[in-house]
Amino acid sequence: MASTVPLPLLKPNWDSLNCVPSDFCQLGLHDCHPEHGVCSLTGHQAFSCRCRVGKVGDGTHCERTSCPDFPVAEPQNGFFSCSIPTSSAANTCQSANSTEPEYEVVCVLHCNHGYDRLIYAEYSCRHDGNWTIPVDIYSAGSTPCLAVKCPDLSCPLHGRMTCDSGSYFRYPEICSFACDVNPGYELTPTSSSVRHCQADATWSGNDAECIGVWCPALSSPTNGRMSCNSGYSFRYPETCTFRCNHGYHLSAGSTSRTCQADGKWSGRAARCCPDGYNYYRRSQFCYRAFNQRKNYNDAAATCSSDGGTLAMPRNAGINAFLVDLKNAMDNTALFWFGLTDRATEGSWVWADGVELANEHFKQWGPRQPDNAHDNENCAHYWQRNHEQVERRNRWNDLLCSETFLKFICQVGT
Ligand SMILES: [Ca+2]
Ligand SMILES: [Ca+2]
Numbered sequence: 001m002a003s004t005v006p007l008p009l010l011k012p013n014w015d016s017l018n019c020v021p022s023d024f025c026q027l028g029l030h031d032c033h034p035e036h037g038v039c040s041l042t043g044h045q046a047f048s049c050r051c052r053v054g055k056v057g058d059g060t061h062c063e064r065t066s067c068p069d070f071p072v073a074e075p076q077n078g079f080f081s082c083s084i085p086t087s088s089a090a091n092t093c094q095s096a097n098s099t100e101p102e103y104e105v106v107c108v109l110h111c112n113h114g115y116d117r118l119i120y121a122e123y124s125c126r127h128d129g130n131w132t133i134p135v136d137i138y139s140a141g142s143t144p145c146l147a148v149k150c151p152d153l154s155c156p157l158h159g160r161m162t163c164d165s166g167s168y169f170r171y172p173e174i175c176s177f178a179c180d181v182n183p184g185y186e187l188t189p190t191s192s193s194v195r196h197c198q199a200d201a202t203w204s205g206n207d208a209e210c211i212g213v214w215c216p217a218l219s220s221p222t223n224g225r226m227s228c229n230s231g232y233s234f235r236y237p238e239t240c241t242f243r244c245n246h247g248y249h250l251s252a253g254s255t256s257r258t259c260q261a262d263g264k265w266s267g268r269a270a271r272c273c274p275d276g277y278n279y280y281r282r283s284q285f286c287y288r289a290f291n292q293r294k295n296y297n298d299a300a301a302t303c304s305s306d307g308g309t310l311a312m313p314r315n316a317g318i319n320a321f322l323v324d325l326k327n328a329m330d331n332t333a334l335f336w337f338g339l340t341d342r343a344t345e346g347s348w349v350w351a352d353g354v355e356l357a358n359e360h361f362k363q364w365g366p367r368q369p370d371n372a373h374d375n376e377n378c379a380h381y382w383q384r385n386h387e388q389v390e391r392r393n394r395w396n397d398l399l400c401s402e403t404f405l406k407f408i409c410q411v412g413t
Contacts, residue, residue, distance in 0.1 A: 023047075036062035067105050067125035075137060077115045078145035080123070082107040109137065111145035114171040114199030119144045147171040150197035158185040159210040173197040177208035184236035184261030185210040212236030215259035222413050223248045224272040236261050244272035251279035251286060252413075271413045274306050279413070280321045286411045287311055287322060289329040296378040296400040299336045299407035300351065308411035309351040310338030315361045322408055323381065323393045329406070331384035334398075336407035339379035342400065345371065348379070365394035373399065380405055 024030050024047045025039035032039040032049035037059045042048050049059025057063055074080060082105050109121040119142065121135050137144040147170035155161045156177060163175040176194045179185035187193060192205025212235035220226040223245045230238035239258040244250050254267025273279050273286030280287060290302065300310050313319035326335045338351025348356040348369070356362065365382060378400035382391045398405075 032059050033057065033062040067129060067131065070107055070123070071131050072107075072123065072133070072137070075109070075111075075144045077147065078109060078111040078117070080107045081110050109144060115145040115147050117144065118142070118146050147173075148197075148199065148201040150201050150203050153195070153203065156191075156208045156210045158212075159187075159208060161208075169197055171197045171199055171201070179210035182261065184213045184263075186213055187211075212238070212259065213261065213263045215263055215265050218257065218265065218269075221253070221270045221272045223274075224250070224270060226270075234259060236263075242270035244270075248272040248274055251277065252281060273413065274411055277306075277409075277411060278325060280318060283314075283318050283321075284413055285318075286413060287325055287408060288411075289322075289326040289335060289408045290406055291329055293333075293404055293406055294336075295403045295405075296336050296340070296407075298403075299405070299409075300338070302407070303338075303409035303411075306409055306411055308409050310336055311408040311410040312338045312350045312352065313361075313363070314350070319361070319363055323384075326381055326406070326408055327384045327393075334383055334405045335381045336405050337379060337381065337395075338410075339395075340377050340400065341369070341371075341397070342377040345377075363393075363395045365391045365396050368395065369397035371397060375399055381408075 023041050024045055025032075025041055030039045030047050030049065032047075033051065033055075036052050036055040036057075037049050038052055040048050040050065051057045051059055051062035055062040070080065070082065072080070084105060105125040107123040109117065109119065111117040119135060119137050121137050121144070123134065124132050126132060147168075150169045150171070150173070152169055153161060153163075153167075153175055156179065159177060159179040161167075161175055161177050163169070163173055165173050167175075169175075174194060174196050177187065177191065178193065179187055188209045188211050190206050191208040191210075193208065194205070195208075196204040198204055212233070215234050215236070215238075217234050218226060218228075218240055221242055221244070225243050225245070226240050227243075228234070228238055228240040232238075236259045239256055241256045242250065242253070243255075249272065251271050251273035252268070253270035255270065257265045257267040257270075260266055271279050271284070271286075274288070277286035277288040279285075286308075288306075290299070292302070294302065296310075303309050311318075311322055313322050322337065326333070339348055339356060340351075341348045343349060350356060369376065369379070371377075376397035376399055378398055379395050380398055382394050382396055384392055386392045
């Protein structure tokens with residue numbers, strides 16, 4: 001029930017319903033310090049004021065006792081937060097007659113972001129002006145604020161990890177990652193080369209992963225297959241093996257090639273020639289001298305059924321290779337090769353349709369091509385043992401319908 005008596009200068013600051021029976025103290029008809037003063041009845045309409053424990057003054061005027069400087073040094077990675085508690089003043093009614101001392105100042109240990117508080121320490125300056133020291137945060141072996149721990153990291157396979165504080169993995173450690181360059185490893189594109197243990201106990205960046213250096217992509221040889229043992233990554237140290245299809249043989253290059261630490265493949269490109277054919281590296285074609293006699297068109301058809309054409313000795317190197325090839329087969333025979341002037345007399349065209357220009361390589365025999373009988377339109381090699389030495393292995397034009405010649409085919413790789 002609220003008082004009907006006009007209030008003096010000081011307002012009551014507690015609810016009279018909950019308090020002691022009607023008197024000047026209860027009604028607030030006193031001039032004791034509103035917060036730190038305690039009113040005591042001394043008789044009818046008589047009261048006295050005193051200050052609460054921890055305060056100094058005559059009861060009408062009360063002041064906090066001042067505390068000495070906070071006696072504990074600030075810890076590494078932490079700090080003290082000090083405040084004046086408000087609880088005792090807020091609930092004045094309950095504590096009006098309490099002898100509980102008022103805490104002047106309370107300081108609590110806190111740790112910086114990224115550090116866990118291992119010790120709870122609350123310091124108070126009591127009414128007697130002395131600090132209580134509940135715990136010695138600097139006792140031997142204790143660390144009041146310990147950096148948060150990130151998950152352990154490990155060395156990537158084929159790589160190295162270097163951490164700036166010796167792999168404690170605690171904030172704010174920085175770890176860097178590198179791969180074994182010698183031999184042959186590098187970080188994947190998504191890997192982080194530097195990672196920070198962050199204040200939230202997580203690592204920045206992504207896991208570091210080392211992969212072999214890249215070698216240029218390989219492909220199956222024509223008429224063959226490739227098989228690689230590491231997912232066709234074409235990275236060190238993958239090895240690819242090569243096989244030729246049925247009816248073909250590995251006529252050049254390596255059956256097995258390995259991506260090396262320097263990013264280059266061992267060995268040479270595999271080449272598959274049809275069985276019976278020989279590979280000439282500089283033209284990258286396979287050639288075969290056939291031990292059969294046919295006219296030009298039938299010879300060309302045989303080459304076509306092997307996937308090629310009559311041979312085309314476009315340069316001295318190929319020409320020499322073909323001469324050796326045919327002579328090894330039969331040094332008494334004439335051999336067709338892929339050159340005709342059937343479309344336009346005097347205009348010689350290779351089997352692939354390319355014209356034999358004036359400046360191109362030629363090996364015609366003396367006074368050839370002569371278009372004898374006005375009808376010699378297909379080219380061939382003379383035999384090695386021709387009685388006219390100057391004709392041996394040279395080119396001549398002949399009737400395309402002649403059937404006593406053997407022939408040379410070529411197939412690409
Ligand atoms: Ca002709
Ligand atoms: Ca001729």
